[in-house]
Amino acid sequence: EDQVTQSPEALRLQEGESSSLNCSYTVSGLRGLFWYRQDPGKGPEFLFTLYSAGEEKEKERLKATLTKKESFLHITAPKPEDSATYLCAVQAPRNTDKLIFGTGTRLQVFP
Amino acid sequence: EPEVTQTPSHQVTQMGQEVILRCVPISNHLYFYWYRQILGQKVEFLVSFYNNEISEKSEIFDDQFSVERPDGSNFTLKIRSTKLEDSAMYFCASSDPGYTFGSGTRLTVV
Numbered sequence: 001e002d003q004v005t006q007s008p009e010a011l012r013l014q015e016g017e018s019s020s021l022n023c024s025y026t027v028s029g030l031r032g033l034f035w036y037r038q039d040p041g042k043g044p045e046f047l048f049t050l051y052s053a054g055e056e057k058e059k060e061r062l063k064a065t066l067t068k069k070e071s072f073l074h075i076t077a078p079k080p081e082d083s084a085t086y087l088c089a090v091q092a093p094r095n096t097d098k099l100i101f102g103t104g105t106r107l108q109v110f111p
Numbered sequence: 112e113p114e115v116t117q118t119p120s121h122q123v124t125q126m127g128q129e130v131i132l133r134c135v136p137i138s139n140h141l142y143f144y145w146y147r148q149i150l151g152q153k154v155e156f157l158v159s160f161y162n163n164e165i166s167e168k169s170e171i172f173d174d175q176f177s178v179e180r181p182d183g184s185n186f187t188l189k190i191r192s193t194k195l196e197d198s199a200m201y202f203c204a205s206s207d208p209g210y211t212f213g214s215g216t217r218l219t220v221v
Binding site: 041043046089091096098099100101 | 117144153154155156159166169200202209210211212213215217
């Protein structure tokens with residue numbers, strides 16, 4: 001069964017304190033791995049899509065990487081406005097376009 | 112930047128009533144989806160829609176749910192007889208192939 005596990009569940013950082021969020025997945029044939037940011041009461045906001053092991057993408061203070069079993073979202077020198085829940089989702093082939101989500105990592109950045 | 116628009120943002124309904132949640136996907140996207148998120152839980156797939164028909168549905172999407180694309184721009188999710196456990200955030204999404212979500216409708220069944 002396709003599965004996505006995110007860790008840690010929650011993370012508290014001081015402003016400027018860099019860290020990484022983990023997303024491990026088991027899926028038979030990965031079409032894409034997606035990272036989203038979700039603010040309370042809002043919809044997932046797209047950050048990155050990664051398609052193959054070794055791929056990396058960056059946006060401002062965020063950098064996403066992908067291996068054959070997991071993905072990391074690195075946050076460099078975070079600011080309080082980076083506080084949100086970060087969601088990982090995978091898309092597998094087999095004639096499906098659906099995303100399978102993890103439970104997310106709730107990030108709080110304190111000044 | 113193109114966005115997916117959902118209305119209403121919040122709907123309160125009595126158990127047993129029918130509700131229709133509305134979405135306007137990104138105009139040149141061809142694939143449309145509904146997802147839901149029960150408070151404190153993960154986002155779950157409900158249904159995908161392509162070429163005016165359902166292409167995939169989950170176990171959650173039973174006979175009380177239906178989707179429709181009544182015209183060239185709107186995409187709706189109907190729940191025929193709401194239950195307390197239908198209370199959740201419902202998200203519409205569209206892709207081609209980038210996957211964009213709307214801001215959601217919070218459905219509260221009382």
